[in-house]
Every structure is written in structure tokens, then in C-alpha cells.
Amino acid sequence: MPRIGMEPMRRKALISAAIEAIHDRGMGQVTMSEIARRAGVSPALAHHYFGGKDQLLLATMRHLLAELGDEIQARLAKARTPRDRVSAIIQGNFAGQFRPAVISSWLAFYVQAQTDPQARRLLHVYTRRLESNLLHALRELTSRDRAAEIAEVTAALIDGLWIRRSLAEVDPDPDDAAKLVERAVLDALRRGDA
Amino acid sequence: MPRIGMEPMRRKALISAAIEAIHDRGMGQVTMSEIARRAGVSPALAHHYFGGKDQLLLATMRHLLAELGDEIQARLAKARTPRDRVSAIIQGNFAGQFRPAVISSWLAFYVQAQTDPQARRLLHVYTRRLESNLLHALRELTSRDRAAEIAEVTAALIDGLWIRRSLAEVDPDPDDAAKLVERAVLDALRRGDA
Amino acid sequence: MPRIGMEPMRRKALISAAIEAIHDRGMGQVTMSEIARRAGVSPALAHHYFGGKDQLLLATMRHLLAELGDEIQARLAKARTPRDRVSAIIQGNFAGQFRPAVISSWLAFYVQAQTDPQARRLLHVYTRRLESNLLHALRELTSRDRAAEIAEVTAALIDGLWIRRSLAEVDPDPDDAAKLVERAVLDALRRGDA
Amino acid sequence: MPRIGMEPMRRKALISAAIEAIHDRGMGQVTMSEIARRAGVSPALAHHYFGGKDQLLLATMRHLLAELGDEIQARLAKARTPRDRVSAIIQGNFAGQFRPAVISSWLAFYVQAQTDPQARRLLHVYTRRLESNLLHALRELTSRDRAAEIAEVTAALIDGLWIRRSLAEVDPDPDDAAKLVERAVLDALRRGDA
């Protein structure tokens, strides 16, 4: 019994289903049928809503990027000092999405971005904004060159921890990861003082 | 024109072809035909030698892991001081394989490892050995706890830089990456001194 | 032009097509494409409904077994005396299915049962029920031992005639075959009287 | 190290291997490689000796037919009375070949004969000779019509018992089977006396 206003709910359900399906079956093996089954709709409907598999997966990616962006922006809005802003960015990266299913999807999108220009463009936007945010905050704490280096290290460290936690047997702890990165930033900033 | 003793050559050629094909098409889209075509043989032969697509891809992964391991071991053998050994590990990680095609394959294997137990096991072995090597070297430079933390940061940083370079437009520079990591390790060790 | 409720029709059509295809090409050479073509559908649909070649062939076997069972049960229901019941079983075995295409399929399933446990199990059920039915009827006409022997002879004779008719140039005559078996049973029962 | 005079041995080994392979894998699944592997030679050699898979399987069939013929002829040569000759034929049919692997092959050939004219022709020769032998012996014991019927029953019974034993869990007992048939023949002959 189709009701009006179902579309947004269906779309969300399909995106969530896609994330779970990617986690369980892997990006390469995930099928429209599998995703639709998890979302409780027919494959034909999933197709109808998103226009195709590629576009459903891109929408999923866009959703994850937006969610992560929101997480960070919410924290940045509350931050008062440059150091707070650095912490906000780091903590935002280890917030809501730091779960196995989401990590799998992120990884899958990184892979996708190797060959798919659209995926690559989306990731670039996120990457650039992350580094730019970091750079601005760090720029107030150290020299331009040091800030650039520390921003790069921080971003790489965040990505690296995501990957490594994805292989860990136990569920990842966001706080541990964030603290590790924050300490590394402090270590790097201290060098500048010397 | 069959000559005897071709098997090892074909296997190597197929593994190389697989790495290139994964880079160009992505793990999910790569086909046996594509790989075989690049290696200059029929798809049937690729099957014959490896038993199937999954096994060819696992063999490729094993090859990359072994190659990386050799790279590191060769440098470790020449290292004299603990600090040299840390550098050896870091530089080994950014040596021969730090090329776009190989990076793509590594990423793909990380993704594969999310769902494929065999891939996961292979990756675990590499991960554990890397951390264990780092830990032993760092243990002689600082306390047990600090060594553990620095080892984790170093490993994550290496992985993170690999990923980030995979998205960069220009070809990655191994020396830059290695220096970045080495400086981060020094920064972290310095904290211990304080 | 898809209409709803097609599945049962397609399944029946595919099973019939399988029987014809097995007759024409032989169990070993029969292909899904061939079966699907005869049923007027795509190979993909045959897969969709049955899950694979093996399962389509098993479904075909199950269909033939069920049909034969029905044939016999219908006749048994009308039989009044033990001798009628023996005749019912014999005649049921030479009824509707005693056609070249079906005979080929039966033979093929006997072969299949040599190596395929599932096919073997299915055939066992039929075999046991046939002998049990015969045994019960004969038990009222002679001693336990003689009944067992006659049941075995009857069952073997039925199978043997099926096979032999499958090689005959002309189309087999069900009545001839049934009468032959019935006379053999009478001959054997008469021995008991002596 | 090829030696002279190997060919006949290889051929026999391949035919034996074919029988075993058909038993284990089924006629439909049997491959040249499988047969060659069992015979300890390369698939290419099996091909070389027999000219192809079909011909190897036909040669196997010819071998089984000849062996069965020899078995019967040897017994017929010693038989003195018509009744002895009937027994000779029956017992010959349940002699050396009454083993699971051979039974599987026979069944497979019956199936093959449904669609393959060459196999059909070979089987016809055997069938006709069996019935002709039986007919001649029976002709001296009863009327022409009764002899014809009894010959048919006997032949069908033999085939039927072969099939049924092929499905039995325990290894078949040749003597039991032969006695069953002989008693059935006696029963049928007795009817003529009445």
C-alpha cells in the first residue's frame, strides 16, 4: 500500500542497507537485489529511486560525507580556541561513523575513487575541506610550513587509524583513537617550540 | 608455441597483470579476461594456473606482502642502531611498492579483507609483523607504553599516507613520505624525554 | 510481457522441456539453454526459478516420481482383491510415463543416482514404496518368503522391460508389457501351489 | 621413458580407468583428464591412443560387451543340455561384471544408446545375441511362442536385477541374482506343462 511521502524514507533505508551490504558482502560483491532485500523493497524500486546501482552507491557515499561533515561542523561551531578547533576536527572524525560497517564503506569508496572520477571528485572535496580546516586552525599555532606538515600528518593518521581499526577483532574505541591523534599533534607542535 | 618451464613465468606475468588491472579497473570490476589479456594469455590458462579468480587475487596479495616484507628485511639487515631499524622499517614501507598501481591493489586488499577471511588472515600476518618489528626497535629507545603507542602511530601513519597518496594527482614521492613519518616518530620520542 | 502468476506455469513448462531435452540430447549433454529454449524462456529465467541446473534436473525427477506414484495410487484405490492390487501396481508402472522421452529420463536418473546422493535418495523412496506395495498385496496370496521373492522379481521385471523398450525401434506398448509381467507373477504364484 | 609394447597396456589401463571414473563421477561428469589421471598418463596421450573422448568411451563399451560375451560363451561351451545352456547364459550375465563400477558403466551406456547411434548399434548386437542364444536353448524346451516370451522375460529380468542391485547399499551377490532368474524361468516353463 503505497503512501505519499514514502520516498525519503525509502531512500534513507536503501542507503543504510547499502552500507550494511557493503560491509557484509564487500563492494565488489554487493548487488542491487541484496541491498533492496535488506531495505525491504523490490530491486526494481531501488533502481527507480536512484536511477541505477552506481548512483545508489554514489548517493551512499555522499550521505556518509555529509554526515561526517556535519559531525565536524557541529563540533567546530562550539570550539573557541585554535587548539579546540583542532580537537573538534579530530574528534568529529572518530565520532558516529567509527563503526565497522561504515569503515568498510569508506574503504570501499576510497577504492572506488581510484578508478571512478565521480567518486574521486567527491572524496577530494572532503579531503580538501578537512585539510583546509586543519590548516586554518594550526596556522594560528605555528608557522605556515609546520602547519602544512602537521595537517598532512593528522589527516593521514586519521585515515590510517580508520583502516587499522577496520581489521581489528574488537570494536573500535573512538576516544582512544582521537586521543592518539591529539597527542601526536601536540608532539609535533612541541617540536616547533624547540 | 609451448616451451617447457613456462609456468613460473606465466604466474609472474599474471600477477603483474592483475596488479595493473586492479589499478585500472578496480578490484570489483576486474575480470579474469582482462588480466589474462594483459598477460598475453588466454583466460583459460589463468584459470588453469591459479584455479580461479579468487585464488589469483590472493596469490597477487601474497606476492605483494612478500615483496614488501623482503624490502623491509633487506633494510633491517643493514641497520645497526635501534633508530636505524626504525628508519629501515619506515623506508622499506615507502620503497618499491609506493607506486599508484600497487597502492590501488593494497587498498583493494584491505577492502577484500573486510569480508574475506583468507585475505584478512594474510593481512593480519603482515600487520602483526610490522608492529612487532617496530615495537622491538622502539623498545630500546623508550618505555614499553610509549613504544606501543609510537608503534601504533607509525603504522597508522604509514597506511594513511599510502591511502592519501593514492588520491593525489601527482605521483607519490617515497622520500617525502618516509621523512614525514620519521619526523613524527622523532617528535613522539622527544615527548618521552620531557 | 510479464503477467502475474506465471511461476507455476513456467516451472511446469521447464520440467516438460527438461524431459524432452534429456531424451533428445542425453542427460550428460543437456544444457540449461537447450531446456530454456524449448520452454520458450531465457536461460536466466530457468536459473531464477530453479536455482541451477542440478536443481532443475532434480525437480524433474521429483515430478516424474510423483506422477508415477499418482498413477499407481489411482489404480490401487479402485482395486478390490489382492490380485487386483498387484495388477494395479503393474499396470500403473506401464501407464502414462511409458513413452520414449520419459523412459530416457528415468534411465538418466538411475545413472544420476549412481553418483548423486540426492538423486539416490529420491529413487530409494520410490523403490521402497513400490516393493512395499507389492509385498503387501502378495503377502495375502502366498507365504512371506515367496511374496518377497515375487516382489523382487516383479520390480526387476518392470525396470528391465522399461530399459529394453527404450532401445526398441518401435514405440513401446504398455499393455503388452503389463501382461508379460502379470503372467510372470501368475507363473511364480503357481509354483507356490505345487 | 617410453618402452616398446606399452600401447596395449596403456589402452587397457585407460579403459579400466574409464570404468572407475564413470562409476565415481557419472557419465555426464567424466572427463578425459580424470580418466587419464587415474590411468597415470597425460590427457594428451589418452587422446592420442583413442582419437577422442567419444571413441574412448565406445572402446570401453566394446570392452565390456566383449568381456560379457566371453563369460557367456565360456559357460555355453561346457553346457550339455538345453537347460544347462539357459543356466549358462543366466550365470554368465551375473559373473565377473556384476560389480558396482561395471554396473554403473552399463547403465551409462544404456543412456548413451538413447541418443548415440553408435552406442545403440553396439548394444543392439549384444541384446540380439543374448535373446537369440536364449531362444535357441528355450526352443528345445517349449513352444516357439512360449520360448519367445520366456526369452524376453529372462532378458528383462537380468537387466532389471542389474539396475536394482546398482542402487542397493550392499555389494550385489551374483549367485542370488542368478538363482532368482533361473527359478523364474522354471516357473514360466512349468506353465507350458500345464
Place this chain on the structure above:
DNA sequence: AATGAATGAGTTTTCATTCAT
């Protein structure tokens, strides 16, 4: 005589996508 190397042709199987209802 014998085989390792290699493949073409053909099979099953999978799946995104389409479409009539």
C-alpha cells in the same frame, strides 16, 4: 612415445536493468 603448454568453444551462472500490470 609422451607430455606440458595452451586455447577455443561452449557451459553455467550472475545481475543490473526494463517493463507490463
Place this chain on the structure above:
DNA sequence: GATGAATGAAAACTCATTCAT
């Protein structure tokens, strides 16, 4: 709006067969 029905296209995989050595 939603779906069951259906398929084309492409994939993995198999295997008899060929051939240079």
C-alpha cells in the same frame, strides 16, 4: 507507487583437443 516477470550481456569456469618439443 510498486513489483513480479523477464532478459541481455557479461562473467567465471570447464574441457576436449592441438601442438611443439
